[in-house]
Amino acid sequence: MTAFPQGTILGYPRIGRRRELKKAVEAFWAGRSDLVALEQTAADLRAASRERLASLGLGRTDSAIPESFSYYDQVHDAAVTVGAIPTRFDNLRETDGSIGLPAYFTIARGEGERAALEMTKWFDSNYHYLVPEIGPETTFSLSSDRVVRQVEEAVAAGFVTRPVIVGPVTLLALAKASDAAPEGFDPLSRLDDLVPVYVELLARLRAAGAEWVQLDEPALVSESLPASAEQLADAAARALAVIGGAASRPSILVAAPYAALDASLAVLAAAPIEAIAIDLVRGSVPAAVEGLADKVLVGGVIDGHNIWRGDLAGAFDKLEALGALGAAQVAASTSTSLLHVPHDVTDESKLDERLASWLAFADQKVEQVVALARGLGSGRQAIQAELDAASAALADRSNAPGVRDGAVRSRELADGDFSRVSYAEREAAQAEALGLPALPLTTIGSFPQTGDIRRARAQYIRGELSQDDYDTFLRREVDTVVELQEDLGLDVLVHGEPERNDMVQYFAENLSGFSVTENGWVQSYGSRATRPSILWGDVSRPAPITVGWSVYAQSKTAKHMKGMLTGPVTILAWSFVRDDQPLGETANQVALALRDEITDLEAAGIAIIQVDEPALRELLPLKKSDQAAYLNWSVNSFRLATGGAAAATQVHTHLCYSEFGVVIDAIRALDADVTSIEAARSRMGVVTDIAEVGFDHGIGPGVYDIHSPRVPTVDEIESLLRRAVDELPTRQLWINPDCGLKTRGYDETTESLRNIVEATRRVREDISVTA
16 A cells, blocks of 8 residues: 555645636637637646645645546536436447547536536535436446546646545435436446446556545435435445455545544445545544554544634644544545635735634645644644644634624524414415416526626726716616516516625625635536635624615516515525534524514515525535434524514525425425425426425426526426426416526526516416416
8 A cells, every 4th residue: 555645635626716717618618719728727727736735735746635626516527437427418429438528518507408417515515516317227437537637647747646536325326316217216226337437447547647546425424315324334335345356446545524424434444445534523533443453544624614724733632532543544634625615815915814814715724734744743742833823813713803792692582583473364465465466477586797797896896986887887787687577577576686796795795794705716516606705703784785776676667676685594604604603693693684684675665575595405414413403593593584574575585406305394494485496407396395295385496497508498498387387286386497597698598588488478378277
């Protein structure tokens, strides 16, 4: 076995410090550049990442640097590598059976009548992955050597890196049955057919110069997948017995991040692999198990999920405790890949210096790992200065002004603050007040953020556009969006949100206790990136946030205009949140600020208010024992935000990629009058869950997948609507896209909405005739 490095990370941001990959990929999609230019940009980014990590202290030739680059998504990478693509895309293969980069993107995004792969959240993070479709007909074969070529590229540059690949158990556990699969088919049943392809891939990697390979198997820590923990552990034992016994392969590190490994640690300890990475941020130091004596234990003690500098001394204590388990070696690492955090806090020139001293972005976390590795090699005293500096920053943070606000903490809550009158009473009041037709047509909130909007915002931020001129520009945008919706024939309108840079950041900029970054970009999915805000202190609302724009938009139409708010759970999920108090306490502070906003919207005459919670499912703990407590505080925070609304005020919420059936009881407990959800990529399959549980509130299963550039046809939308109408009472149904339209262009948006209106007209006619 080649020696494992004393310190490493499980992955590194791959989009570039200034989102260079996003820009290059989108230019290629738009035809503004060619494949050669895209691949050169990607190669330059990989080279820059290797050099940066080496400069921060990771070794050039000891496999400490992970080869974790992806053009789009690591799950999609693994699926394409082993040839697991839907049959509708089979014609995209080259004559030798390989799958090139253009085909890789087409499978991810869809094309014409061929729908894109479904997308959902990666464990309990805000990263989205493409869901593989696997059935009995899926033929596994080594169909892409891209990761092999990247290892060869590194070797040519003088690096020995560690390729990172989603492991076979996780790949199958996250997959869905293909359309051709029989009912009840389990993709995990194809494990024995898939594993030989991994064996072949590992042999290719070894020949290319890889001394270690990292197989990511986070499915082993989850209790929220269709397969049970016992089934997953058994699958891992079977797979690793074959892979580990291969004649030609690199040494194998199996990483299991995002929660405690629990009983699966014994399975990995018994497997013929060389190293195991354990998440010691989300899990604690485990008890010793048989088989560790010849293993490297890689302690994930630096939080890859959040951006706090944290307790470095406590992290070193965990590594020392890990060393007591009798492993051959202990190494320091991050708890997860660093793709969940921005590149470098030193890029933030506008952050308060005191706040910045409490933070560690990806590069700072690498430095922390390097320090801990030095301590493992030379003793605690060798890094005492680093440990003391981190402890001093932690103490400073706890005593800083604004971290605890007496006025916020003295606000008293009563049981009645968390509920409204009965739904039946609200439904009757809203029917009388709103006068909406059957199958009301609406959108989720945002309209396309055009280049003109982005340029005007940038000019305003740079001081090149006055407040008055910027407001005039935004009002024209609102006018255009309202007029478009009127022309299309929508029933409940939105103002399009041109004033909002991001659905969370916009609120963070207007609430106390938050700060925002300039360059803190984090990949969300594919080419999309967000800048999570930093929630560092107690939260309050100094002044109304959305009321002015809602009132202006309502003045432009006789139809109802939705007020648009982002819910407390989503604000937490899509921010870097303080870790010095329970999340439920922070959520209630945000909820009270939103409650005040709702009161002001009602007073201004806004009769429909949407409080988006797309991240409700996202934060659900992976361990079942932790889920009830989470669902209790998350539901209560939403109810606290909306509990003061009058009976005639219709409260909407929106959930995307939320696996409705998994959290149906919690969604029912939110008690929103109308809930819109993602349903297009799953072909309206979610309505079966809704019908089976007897969900009786308003529901808007999405009919337009806004994460793909393809325009759904009228017939396609009509078929989705008819399935919904067949399974659910018409009185419940709303018609809407899957999500906001911010990322789409106006041409495709207008055509898609026009098709939705026409499909709805057809179905309404049949309903009218039937009635």
